[in-house]
Amino acid sequence: AWTKLDDAQHTRTCSVGGETETEAHTFDEDTTPASCTAAGKTVYTCSFCGYSYEETIPQLEHNWSAWTKIDETNHGRTCSVGGETETEAHAFSEETTPASCTAAGKTVYTCSVCGYSYEEAIAQLEHNWSTWTKVDETNHSRTCSVGGETETAAHTFGDWTVTTEPTTDKEGEEAHACTLCGYTETRSIPKLAPSVLTLTDNPAKEGKNVLAITVPYSRRGRVAATLIASEEGVKYTIDAKGSKVLKIGDDGKLTFVRLCPCHKTAVITATSADGQRTATCQVTIKYKWWHYLIWLIFGCLWF
Secondary structure (H helix, E strand, O other): OOEEOOOOEEEEEOOOOOOEEEEEOOEEEEEEOOOOOOOEEEEEEEOOOOOEEEEEEOOOOOOEOOOEEOOOOEEEEEEOOOOOEEEEEOOEEEEEEOOOOOOOEEEEEEEOOOOOEEEEEEOOOOOOEOOOEEOOOOEEEEEEOOOOOEEEEEOOEOOOEEEEOOOOOOOEEEEEEEOOOOOEEEEEEOOOOOOOOOEEOOHHHOOOOOOEEEEEOOOOOOEEEEOEEOOOOOEEEEOOOHHHOEEEOOOOEEEEOOEOOOOOEEEEEEEOOOOOOEEEEEEEEEOOHHHHHHHHHHOOEOO
16 A cells, blocks of 8 residues: 655565555645634645644734624624624713803713723712892892803882981982892982061061061052062962062062052962962051141142
8 A cells, every 4th residue: 555655656576576656646625714803714634654743824804894883882893804893882972061150061972992981970960159239229149159250130120218307408318229230229308398488678687577578658559568488489469458569579679659648558378389388478558747738638639
């Protein structure tokens, strides 16, 4: 039978004459292909002597697909060469947008391998406002110590309260305060109307009531006196008898209207604008002797 002589040849010997015959091996091949998970091989076997040897076929390189999300925990990839699948946990990076007192924040988690991402909300922060402070006569403001935001609003005033009572000589004052920032606004209260209306014919005696005056008779149209009231808007009237000799204007001026010595007095009444107070003054008219002579001869004249 043929027996291996060496890696290249086999030999056989004749038992009759002892001759020896040598030939090259005649190999059959049996190949196991390589894959991306294991090396392959080819087995060479001589069909005459049975000698065999093998050659290794190197393992193939993987040809992986891109990583893709499988679920919220893992991603995977597949080799196009052998169809193998590889699974790994996501490798997340974090990017955080902090919450403020005007908006919620968030943290975005992104897998650096497959790109899968999700986010978690961060609750909006509560404001921490300072106390309200005056900005101007109209507004006040406050600032949040968390985010620095400023809020401006109009003052909210309470009711007016009298701080200084008015008198007939001096104005009073009242104030109301903002219920939030405390800013106080004031305004004056008009003087009180005099409790007593007074009349005088002398500016130096203003405020002192003159109950009676005496005036010398003069020609018709001449001013006898001017009465001064202690307040404005006074209305003047004159009694019926007095009106025969005198008339009074809205400005308090007494003017003669005729010669009539039979009427020696006139009563002037001043009434306040609200009709609540009055003052009177009796005017005595002083005639000269010749006025009486004219009156006796001619009677009441426009003189």
